[in-house]
Amino acid sequence: MIEIRMHGRGGQGAVKASIVLAEAAFQGGKYIQAFPRFGVERRGAPVEAFTRIDDKPVQIRSQIYYPDGVIVLDPTLIEVVDVTKGLKKDGWILINSDKKPETYDFGENYKVYTVDATKIAVENHLGSRAAPIVNTAIVGAFAKITGLVEMDDVEKGIDSAIPRMKEENKKAARQAYNSIT
Amino acid sequence: MKKTMMGNYAASWGAQLSRVQVIAAYPITPQTLIVEKLSEIVANGELDAEFIKVESEHSAMSACIGASATGARAYTATSAQGLALMHEMLHWAALARLPIVLTNVNRAMAPGWSIWADQNDSLSQRDTGLMHIFASSSQDILDSTILGYKVSEQVLLPTLISFDAFFLSHTVEVVDMPLIEDVDKFLPPYNPEYKLDVNDPRSFGALTSEEHYYEFRYKMQKAMEDAIGLIKKEGREYEKLTSRYYDLIHPYRCEDADLILVTSGTIAETTNVAVDELREEGKKVGNLRIRVIRPYPKQDILKAIKNCSKIAVIDRNISCGYHGIFAQELKSALYNETDIPVWGYLAGIGGRDVKIENIKEISDETLKSKEPEDMIMKGVKV
Numbered sequence: 001m002i003e004i005r006m007h008g009r010g011g012q013g014a015v016k017a018s019i020v021l022a023e024a025a026f027q028g029g030k031y032i033q034a035f036p037r038f039g040v041e042r043r044g045a046p047v048e049a050f051t052r053i054d055d056k057p058v059q060i061r062s063q064i065y066y067p068d069g070v071i072v073l074d075p076t077l078i079e080v081v082d083v084t085k086g087l088k089k090d091g092w093i094l095i096n097s098d099k100k101p102e103t104y105d106f107g108e109n110y111k112v113y114t115v116d117a118t119k120i121a122v123e124n125h126l127g128s129r130a131a132p133i134v135n136t137a138i139v140g141a142f143a144k145i146t147g148l149v150e151m152d153d154v155e156k157g158i159d160s161a162i163p164r165m166k167e168e169n170k171k172a173a174r175q176a177y178n179s180i181t
Numbered sequence: 182m183k184k185t186m187m188g189n190y191a192a193s194w195g196a197q198l199s200r201v202q203v204i205a206a207y208p209i210t211p212q213t214l215i216v217e218k219l220s221e222i223v224a225n226g227e228l229d230a231e232f233i234k235v236e237s238e239h240s241a242m243s244a245c246i247g248a249s250a251t252g253a254r255a256y257t258a259t260s261a262q263g264l265a266l267m268h269e270m271l272h273w274a275a276l277a278r279l280p281i282v283l284t285n286v287n288r289a290m291a292p293g294w295s296i297w298a299d300q301n302d303s304l305s306q307r308d309t310g311l312m313h314i315f316a317s318s319s320q321d322i323l324d325s326t327i328l329g330y331k332v333s334e335q336v337l338l339p340t341l342i343s344f345d346a347f348f349l350s351h352t353v354e355v356v357d358m359p360l361i362e363d364v365d366k367f368l369p370p371y372n373p374e375y376k377l378d379v380n381d382p383r384s385f386g387a388l389t390s391e392e393h394y395y396e397f398r399y400k401m402q403k404a405m406e407d408a409i410g411l412i413k414k415e416g417r418e419y420e421k422l423t424s425r426y427y428d429l430i431h432p433y434r435c436e437d438a439d440l441i442l443v444t445s446g447t448i449a450e451t452t453n454v455a456v457d458e459l460r461e462e463g464k465k466v467g468n469l470r471i472r473v474i475r476p477y478p479k480q481d482i483l484k485a486i487k488n489c490s491k492i493a494v495i496d497r498n499i500s501c502g503y504h505g506i507f508a509q510e511l512k513s514a515l516y517n518e519t520d521i522p523v524w525g526y527l528a529g530i531g532g533r534d535v536k537i538e539n540i541k542e543i544s545d546e547t548l549k550s551k552e553p554e555d556m557i558m559k560g561v562k563v
Contacts, residue, residue: 019185019353026185026355033354034185038297038347038532057318057355059454061348061447062536160185 001054002148003064007083008073011043013135016161017073018049020139023157024149025053033058046081053148071142072096073117073134084110094141096134115141115176124172126165136162140173144180151177183357188349191319191356192258192284192342193218195326197228198364199282201256205233205244207263211296213286213350215258238263242270242283249279250385252376254330260286260346261295261302268306271339275310276397277386278404280333280340280371282326287315287446287497288346289531297532298345300446300498304474304506306341310401312408313475315445316344319356321472324425327364331415334371336404345497346532348447363422405476412473429478431470432485434460438467440548441486443494443511445471448528448535452495455540466544471507479514492521493547495540497529504556522553533560 004021008014015036022034030053037048050064066086072078075097083093089109096117097103104112117137127133136158143149149157154177155170162169186194192215196204204223206216223232231248235241238259245255259267264285274281289299303313314329316322322344329340344350375383389397412429420426433453435441444452449470459466469485471478486492492515496505503509508525515521524547529535543559 022353023185026183031355032185033352035347035352038351040296059450060537061345061352061451062534065536 001052001058002069003067004051004053004069004071005064005067006049006051006071006073007077007081008047008049009077010041010045010047011131012073013133014047014073015041015049017071017135017138018051020136020154020157020161021142021149022051022053023161024139024143024154025051027153027156028149030055031057037063046077067091069094069146071138073138075099078104092145094138094145096138113141113145113180115179117141117176120172120175120179124168124175126168126172136169137172137176140176141180143173144177182360183355185353186319186356187214187351187353188319188322188344189214189286189351190218191322192326193222194356194358195323196256196282197222198323198359198361199254199256199327199330199368200228200365200370201230202253203231203233203245203248203255204257205235205241205248205255206257207236207238207241207259208234211260211263211288213258213260215284215286238266239270242267242274242281245281245283246270246274246277246279247377249274249281250277250377252371252373252378254371255279255281256283257281258284258286261288261290264302264306265290268309271306271309271311273386274339275401278337278401280330280337282329282333282340282342284322284326285341285343286346286350287343295531296346298348298447298497298529299531300343300496300506303341303343304498307475307506311339311341311475312405312473313341313343314473315471316342316349317446317449317470317472319349319352319354320425321427322349323356323358324419324423324427327359327368328412328415328419328427330371331368331419332408332411334373335411336408337373338401338404338408343446345447357423357425359423367419367422408476409478427472428481429471429473429476430481430485431472433468433470435467435469435485436488437465438489439465440491440493440544441467441469441489442540442544443469443471443492443507445474445507446497448495448497448540451535451537452540455537455544458537459541459544464544464548474507474510477510477514482511482514483518486521487519489521491524491547493524493526493543495526495528495535495543497527497535499527499530508556524550524553525556527556527558528560
């Protein structure tokens with residue numbers, strides 16, 4: 001089983017990201033669970049969401065404490081939240097950032113990736129310049145770095161989980177996918 | 182067909198597949214997304230039903246009672262304080278012998294205001310005469326709605342389906358939707374022998390002296406006893422359609438277990454995973470999930486626990502001044518029947534997360550312990 005934790009700010013679409021990611025895995029024939037950290041979400045405040053992916057139905061019903069990977073939708077969160085808390089050894093961290101992965105030092109145990117999801121979201125008119133919605137772009141990047149889901153399945157996941165601007169969201173996801181080298 | 186959905190929506194689609202004819206619901210807090218989705222389903226024309234917005238949960242159940250008395254299939258959903266406000270009418274629905282199905286998202290009672298998982302809301306309705314299911318997955322929520330009507334309409338008692346807030350209500354997972362044609366075959370339209378009908382006037386709920394009231398209770402009790410067999414029988418029929426079987430209890434690795442953990446709701450699912458890990462550590466532990474608490478499956482439980490030497494009950498609820506409610510019920514079932522000692526644990530109260538490691542700790546503690554204890558409040562910060 002793969003367990004993933006997302007860190008975002010209320011309004012950025014972290015919860016939706018956990019669902020799109022799960023949908024993509026489901027389209028690829030996996031069993032999934034996607035859920036927010038159970039609480040009351042406030043705009044701008046740090047939020048967390050989780051996705052589990054497995055070959056068989058997921059029975060664990062607790063939150064995720066020891067993720068295999070972490071997705072950070074807002075790099076400023078790194079200053080205020082311990083994003084690597086409980087992250088398994090050899091785990092990965094995917095950050096929405098315009099900086100190079102080497103900029104971030106989380107020690108030797110973790111592999112860091114970056115994608116400029118904000119730029120991609122703005123280019124595709126997802127959200128506003130001040131509050132871009134980066135969730136679909138980040139899932140595209142996730143597909144590339146982990147290989148856990150196919151890009152085609154990410155598009156199918158967007159089709160089923162995102163109600164509006166499907167084409168723009170799919171384009172953003174594919175652009176993010178292709179931007180990872 | 183497999184789909185992904187939140188637990189709340191599994192309840193909505195369960196009602197849609199059951200072709201409910203009347204939905205009466207209070208649309209504001211503490212309501213959940215269940216009826217919001219149902220109102221969409223009705224508005225889209227995907228379900229031919231009357232959706233009645235009412236001014237309280239008390240009125241929601243009252244409207245369901247009226248609808249059900251006319252022979253309509255009636256549904257409502259609520260949670261916590263909302264279910265408490267329905268309380269009076271739950272007694273009415275049961276004594277009037279109306280097969281209403283209602284869904285309750287198990288949330289802690291206020292104050293302090295809470296939207297997190299806790300079973301005290303629905304267990305407070307234990308003695309109203311409702312059949313009571315604790316679902317442990319979204320699939321279970323959907324299937325139990327269909328099965329609930331099937332059994333309710335035969336024994337003429339309402340069914341309450343409860344499931345944990347957030348751990349199910351807001352978790353997206355995979356649900357296999359049965360085909361409506363299959364559900365139609367399994368669950369024919371409701372057509373009671375007696376109903377409110379202007380062309381065939383009758384009295385309902387008339388004054389009942391001591392001459393007859395006792396016999397009402399006798400008949401309810403018999404209906405509950407019949408329901409035990411029917412839940413199994415209809416479970417087998419449903420299995421033919423869906424390959425999924427639902428019973429009153431779901432034992433997991435109990436046959437050869439030294440210690441059996443007794444659980445319900447989502448804690449039961451996590452416990453299955455904990456049991457697998459404990460087995461790998463060479464500890465012979467099993468999990469007995471109680472899915473239906475009314476009617477109480479006493480004989481099934483006695484059979485499932487007969488080979489073990491210790492039992493530990495994990496309760497996400499408390500009857501303050503006594504113990505966890507599942508523990509009380511289990512001890513009452515075992516008395517005069519066996520001398521297997523029972524440990525009572527509380528965990529997950531007010532939505533506190535119950536992790537695999539918490540369950541393993543409970544298991545290890547019980548395996549080591551020599552003296553049973555009525556109630557151990559795990560993780561309480563004092």
